[in-house]
Amino acid sequence: MDLVIARPEGLYCPAGDFYIDPWRPVERSVITHAHGDHARTGNTHYLAAAPGEGILRSRLGQDINLQTLPYGERLVHHGVTLSFHPAGHVLGSAQVRLEYQGEVWVASGDYKVEPDGTCAPFEPVRCHTFITESTFGLPIYRWQPQAQIFAGINEWWRGNIANGKASVLFCYSFGKAQRILHGIDASIGPILSHGAVEPLNRVYRDAGIYIPETLYAGDFKKNDPLLRQALIIAPPSAGGSTWIRRFGDYSDAFASGWMRLRGTRRRRGVDRGFVLSDHADWPGLLWAIEQTGAERVMVTHGSVGVLVRHLREKGLDAQGFTTEYGDDEEEVTA
Amino acid sequence: MKAFAELYANLDATTSSNAKLAALQGYFRQAPPADAAWAVYFLSGGRPRQLVPTRLLRDMATEASGIEPWLFEESYQSVGDLAETISLLLPESTYTSEDGLAVWLEEKLLPLRGLPPTELAERLPALWAQLDQPSLMLCIKLITGSFRVGVSKLLVTRALAAMAELDSKRVAQRLVGYTDLSNRPTAEGYLKLIAAESSDEHAQRGGQPYPFFLAHGLAQPVEQFDALLGSPADWQVEWKWDGIRAQVVKREGRLWVWSRGEELVTERFPELHALVSGLPDGTVIDGEIVVWKDAVQPFALLQQRIGRKTLSKKVLEDAPVAVLAYDLLEHQGDDWRNHSQAERRAQLEQVIAQCNQPVLLPSPLLTGRTWQDLARQREDSRKLGVEGMMLKARDGLYGVGRTKDMGVWWKWKVDPFSVDAVLIYAQRGHGRRASLYSDYTFAVWDGPPGSERTLVPFAKAYSGLTDEEMRKVDAIVRKTTVEKFGPVSSVTPSMVFELGFEGIALSKRHKSGIAVRFPRMLRWRQDKHVEDADNLGTLQDLLS
Ligand SMILES: [Zn+2]
Ligand SMILES: [Zn+2]
Numbered sequence: 001m002d003l004v005i006a007r008p009e010g011l012y013c014p015a016g017d018f019y020i021d022p023w024r025p026v027e028r029s030v031i032t033h034a035h036g037d038h039a040r041t042g043n044t045h046y047l048a049a050a051p052g053e054g055i056l057r058s059r060l061g062q063d064i065n066l067q068t069l070p071y072g073e074r075l076v077h078h079g080v081t082l083s084f085h086p087a088g089h090v091l092g093s094a095q096v097r098l099e100y101q102g103e104v105w106v107a108s109g110d111y112k113v114e115p116d117g118t119c120a121p122f123e124p125v126r127c128h129t130f131i132t133e134s135t136f137g138l139p140i141y142r143w144q145p146q147a148q149i150f151a152g153i154n155e156w157w158r159g160n161i162a163n164g165k166a167s168v169l170f171c172y173s174f175g176k177a178q179r180i181l182h183g184i185d186a187s188i189g190p191i192l193s194h195g196a197v198e199p200l201n202r203v204y205r206d207a208g209i210y211i212p213e214t215l216y217a218g219d220f221k222k223n224d225p226l227l228r229q230a231l232i233i234a235p236p237s238a239g240g241s242t243w244i245r246r247f248g249d250y251s252d253a254f255a256s257g258w259m260r261l262r263g264t265r266r267r268r269g270v271d272r273g274f275v276l277s278d279h280a281d282w283p284g285l286l287w288a289i290e291q292t293g294a295e296r297v298m299v300t301h302g303s304v305g306v307l308v309r310h311l312r313e314k315g316l317d318a319q320g321f322t323t324e325y326g327d328d329e330e331e332v333t334a
Numbered sequence: 335m336k337a338f339a340e341l342y343a344n345l346d347a348t349t350s351s352n353a354k355l356a357a358l359q360g361y362f363r364q365a366p367p368a369d370a371a372w373a374v375y376f377l378s379g380g381r382p383r384q385l386v387p388t389r390l391l392r393d394m395a396t397e398a399s400g401i402e403p404w405l406f407e408e409s410y411q412s413v414g415d416l417a418e419t420i421s422l423l424l425p426e427s428t429y430t431s432e433d434g435l436a437v438w439l440e441e442k443l444l445p446l447r448g449l450p451p452t453e454l455a456e457r458l459p460a461l462w463a464q465l466d467q468p469s470l471m472l473c474i475k476l477i478t479g480s481f482r483v484g485v486s487k488l489l490v491t492r493a494l495a496a497m498a499e500l501d502s503k504r505v506a507q508r509l510v511g512y513t514d515l516s517n518r519p520t521a522e523g524y525l526k527l528i529a530a531e532s533s534d535e536h537a538q539r540g541g542q543p544y545p546f547f548l549a550h551g552l553a554q555p556v557e558q559f560d561a562l563l564g565s566p567a568d569w570q571v572e573w574k575w576d577g578i579r580a581q582v583v584k585r586e587g588r589l590w591v592w593s594r595g596e597e598l599v600t601e602r603f604p605e606l607h608a609l610v611s612g613l614p615d616g617t618v619i620d621g622e623i624v625v626w627k628d629a630v631q632p633f634a635l636l637q638q639r640i641g642r643k644t645l646s647k648k649v650l651e652d653a654p655v656a657v658l659a660y661d662l663l664e665h666q667g668d669d670w671r672n673h674s675q676a677e678r679r680a681q682l683e684q685v686i687a688q689c690n691q692p693v694l695l696p697s698p699l700l701t702g703r704t705w706q707d708l709a710r711q712r713e714d715s716r717k718l719g720v721e722g723m724m725l726k727a728r729d730g731l732y733g734v735g736r737t738k739d740m741g742v743w744w745k746w747k748v749d750p751f752s753v754d755a756v757l758i759y760a761q762r763g764h765g766r767r768a769s770l771y772s773d774y775t776f777a778v779w780d781g782p783p784g785s786e787r788t789l790v791p792f793a794k795a796y797s798g799l800t801d802e803e804m805r806k807v808d809a810i811v812r813k814t815t816v817e818k819f820g821p822v823s824s825v826t827p828s829m830v831f832e833l834g835f836e837g838i839a840l841s842k843r844h845k846s847g848i849a850v851r852f853p854r855m856l857r858w859r860q861d862k863h864v865e866d867a868d869n870l871g872t873l874q875d876l877l878s
């Protein structure tokens with residue numbers, strides 16, 4: 001029997017009568033992480049990993065009916081044993097392990113295999129069936145170690161200071177922004193964050209994660225000399241807005257896994273592209289799948305067809321799951 | 335190699351000419367002359383012939399990447415650029431070669447040409463392992479002859495001139511012919527490009543032509559000409575010929591013919607050799623090469639002749655050429671570009687008369703009392719086989735490229751032909767457009783409305799849309815794709831475009847029986863249904 005099936009409302013566990021990351025309002029939802037395409041408003045009950053509570057409440061509302069569970073702790077519901085395990089994607093992100101009558105399924109949500117210090121690192125969980133994402137499911141996607149990327153950002157920032165320019169770095173405001181703040185060299189200059197980023201910084205700080213001091217970009221007037229030294233962290237939607245004009249002469253950059261391709265870099269029209277993703281690259285996906293020991297793999301959002309075919313050629317029983325999850329590397333969805 | 339890869343990345347990353355100029359100057363300041371020589375060659379459009387067949391390169395890259403061929407294909411589809419795809423798939427190198435561009439080309443890459451596949455299979459992976467990802471992409475672009483970057487030759491010229499503290503016209507002149515296939519870039523050649531100007535520079539010139547002076551389009555309505563241009567009497571007016579722009583250089587008892595692409599084309603036009611005896615040494619004439627039989631013949635004839643590898647007697651009889659001369663750049667060994675247009679023209683007429691060869695004719699001057707009068711004459715353009723008129727300021731000097739500061743040439747073209755056509759195939763573009771469907775094939779119906787009819791392709795076009803429109807078309811292409819053939823997708827016909835083109839001719843090579851010149855998209859007719867598109871009959875009517 002399948003422990004999880006695809007329904008119009010979302011991924012559904014018939015034995016437990018609940019949904020994982022539903023995209024339409026349901027009675028019982030289990031949430032892997034707080035990105036807008038995975039955690040939506042309108043569900044009656046929410047269950048999530050404990051470290052994600054602060055973010056979930058700040059994004060979906062303080063008063064949602066939310067129950068949390070520490071990583072690794074088990075909960076039995078209608079005979080289905082459920083537990084959360086770190087996915088290494090963003091603060092509070094979890095894989096959902098389901099066990100029923102000796103069958104084990106794991107739904108990954110979104111995951112990244114390189115530890116980054118802003119959330120619990122990815123832990124492979126043994127299972128019979130693994131539900132994996134495939135955002136970067138092509139062999140052209142291979143990430144450099146993040147230390148190299150942060151060094152690149154530091155160097156770009158210093159270079160801009162030398163040229164008297166502000167440094168505007170666009171990235172997804174939840175997760176990517178905090179990971180960058182955590183990883184860069186904060187002694188280079190002042191750091192400003194956009195209004196969409198600042199509340200999330202606070203949640204991370206409250207969770208005990210090191211985020212350097214950030215100033216609110218909205219407090220600065222055009223021509224403030226401090227801007228010439230500053231690194232400004234902003235969501236992609238701020239590009240081309242009137243908000244951005246206050247920085248006068250600036251250099252801009254975009255941090256995303258998609259920056260790996262010259263074409264997407266050029267279409268973004270920014271001065272620099274930093275290849276930094278909160279998702280697994282191709283070797284990461286294959287490694288994670290192998291670590292689960294699963295014989296059956298269900299592939300969701302991304303390069304579904306490619307990953308399914310590749311896994312089948314490797315002798316696994318793979319198939320695609322149609323979902324409505326989006327792409328949190330590119331646009332702000334919440 | 336690494337430094338050149340960095341330059342490439344910098345040039346690629348910005349659209350600002352100032353930033354590009356700075357990047358070029360930065361590179362040339364530190365580059366050893368042997369490397370700079372090759373950099374100038376590639377940046378100004380030089381392209382050695384392909385070194386390794388693409389098929390072979392793909393197979394070897396797939397093998398070295400350790401992935402299945404279908405996965406390579408999927409990756410290529412997603413990236414849109416072969417060199418980039420390969421560079422992203424090959425094992426990452428931990429070591430980067432310190433060898434410069436010249437060593438890479440002369441010792442590692444050029445010797446690959448013509449090697450048997452077994453030999454290539456040994457050498458290529460060993461070369462790839464020496465390069466980091468950006469250098470690798472560049473290396474493969476050089477191997478496949480697909481190196482392109484968004485800098486103009488003018489910008490390269492300016493960078494070199496600024497660095498060497500030279501007049502950029504001087505550098506432009508020295509650069510002419512630099513990308514010719516017969517020219518192998520050398521440190522010595524590069525040092526000559528940037529050398530201080532010598533007093534006998536003039537004497538060393540050999541067959542070098544001058545940089546071409548280019549015209550600007552004039553699209554304003556004729557009613558505004560008086561305000562814009564003043565009296566027609568201040569302008570030298572000629573037909574705009576539809577041929578090959580060329581300079582005829584006669585020095586030291588020899589003749590050179592250069593095309594506007596700065597390619598030496600002397601050998602392709604043997605009938606012009608008669609000018610060796612007719613023109614005195616120290617003469618340079620600017621004009622248009624056309625097929626001439628008492629009158630100018632369609633460009634298609636000239637194009638067919640250029641396509642031929644060998645010129646048979648029959649070809650020379652069927653499509654004889656002549657030069658319609660319109661400017662004199664050098665006379666009796668003196669640079670005449672700083673004489674006025676009127677003076678140059680008067681002197682040119684004397685040179686042509688003294689030469690007295692039927693292959694050298696003056697481009698006739700047109701006169702009209704008013705602009706309206708000239709506009710009426712211009713209406714005969716199509717009938718006469720010309721593209722419209724050229725307006726040249728009588729007191730203007732001969733500039734460089736598209737400059738306007740010393741005089742100006744306007745091309746006053748007749749409106750292009752246009753038809754409404756249906757998009758039936760789309761192909762991913764190159765470079766900046768590599769991930770977008772930006773190159774399209776268009777079709778018209780083979781019968782009138784109401785009849786049993788099919789769409790026949792007749793033109794390809796890739797320019798004329800805004801980025802915004804292109805993104806929309808791209809999205810529709812993705813949604814309506816029927817079949818994929820490599821980078822090309824066939825789509826369910828749904829989009830109608832107004833296509834403009836400059837000329838039309840019968841063609842046996844095209845399914846439609848028709849070939850058009852310079853097709854481009856004028857407008858996306860979102861108001862039109864596929865059924866409303868034009869049919870072959872419309873095109874055939876334009877032929878007469
Ligand atoms: Zn996510
Ligand atoms: Zn996701």
